[in-house]
Amino acid sequence: MASKTALVTGGIGGIGSATCQQLAKDGMQVYALHLPAEAAQAEQWCEQIRQQGLVVNIVAADVSSDASCVTMAADLREQGVSPDVLVNCAGITRDKTLKNLPPELWEAVINTNLSSIYHVTRQFSATMANRGWGRIISISSVNGQRGMFGQTNYCAAKAGIHGFTMALAQELAAKGVTVNSISPGYIDTAMTQAIPEVIRNQITASIPIGRMGKPQDIASTISFLCSEGASYITGANIPVNGGYFMSF
Numbered sequence: 001m002a003s004k005t006a007l008v009t010g011g012i013g014g015i016g017s018a019t020c021q022q023l024a025k026d027g028m029q030v031y032a033l034h035l036p037a038e039a040a041q042a043e044q045w046c047e048q049i050r051q052q053g054l055v056v057n058i059v060a061a062d063v064s065s066d067a068s069c070v071t072m073a074a075d076l077r078e079q080g081v082s083p084d085v086l087v088n089c090a091g092i093t094r095d096k097t098l099k100n101l102p103p104e105l106w107e108a109v110i111n112t113n114l115s116s117i118y119h120v121t122r123q124f125s126a127t128m129a130n131r132g133w134g135r136i137i138s139i140s141s142v143n144g145q146r147g148m149f150g151q152t153n154y155c156a157a158k159a160g161i162h163g164f165t166m167a168l169a170q171e172l173a174a175k176g177v178t179v180n181s182i183s184p185g186y187i188d189t190a191m192t193q194a195i196p197e198v199i200r201n202q203i204t205a206s207i208p209i210g211r212m213g214k215p216q217d218i219a220s221t222i223s224f225l226c227s228e229g230a231s232y233i234t235g236a237n238i239p240v241n242g243g244y245f246m247s248f
């Protein structure tokens with residue numbers, strides 16, 4: 001895969017960071033997308049990765065803003081960078097029951113977790129199709145499949161990713177570009193470390209495999225979906241949840 005280039009949004013977060021490192025190990029030229037305000041943290045992160053003998057580049061954008069993504073894509077094009085692989089991984093939670101959920105927290109979660117997929121993907125999908133090869137992988141959530149108390153915004157956004165994925169997969173199937181989503185269960189990152197410990201323990205007890213997932217569990221699935229071995233998988237949602245939610 002030496003000639004492939006990957007762009008990973010949320011690239012310096014928990015799952016994104018493991019994904020960037022895995023794809024770099026797979027031989028790809030990797031760009032980790034971070035929020036513009038996180039530039040210093042992203043530089044530091046890059047240096048830590050470099051010390052492990054891996055090279056990952058960084059690029060800034062706010063994925064909740066279409067204009068920011070247009071600028072980011074233009075900057076990459078100017079550098080001659082055109083991703084063959086796009087991993088839409090940026091996401092946030094802003095949990096509140098519906099009666100307490102103000103419009104700004106609804107919009108923040110929908111824009112960051114769902115509209116972002118449109119903002120970023122539309123910058124690169126046509127070029128992938130013209131080249132006849134591409135991989136678009138969006139990180140959804142088990143809570144988009146089953147719902148979760150206090151997460152109408154997040155569950156709506158994550159379920160929406162599946163509709164986007166199935167529709168775009170049909171548009172690009174004949175062009176060598178596969179489009180899939182992954183629905184992680186509970187993965188041990190900053191996002192879940194914010195959950196109170198007593199609830200985290202209850203969650204872990206309800207996972208048949210007996211542990212929270214690791215970012216690498218998702219990175220390995222992404223690596224597989226990028227491989228030639230996965231070229232017949234498109235429009236699919238892959239659950240990676242330790243048996244926490246089983247369906248067909």
Ligand code: NDP
Pocket residue numbers: 009010011012013014015016033034035038061062063064089090091092112139140141142183184185186187188189190191192
């Ligand atoms: P993290 O919070 O560690 O990573 C998310 C990353 O996205 C952060 O680096 C964050 O930056 C970045 N980000 C947030 N908003 C924007 C934005 N507007 N533009 C650009 N980047 C942004 O979370 P995880 O690694 O756990 O989550 C990754 C994905 O996996 C998310 O989509 C999440 O919903 C999904 N997921 C996670 C699960 C889990 O259990 N951890 C379970 C199921 C799904 P900053 O830190 O500055 O906000």
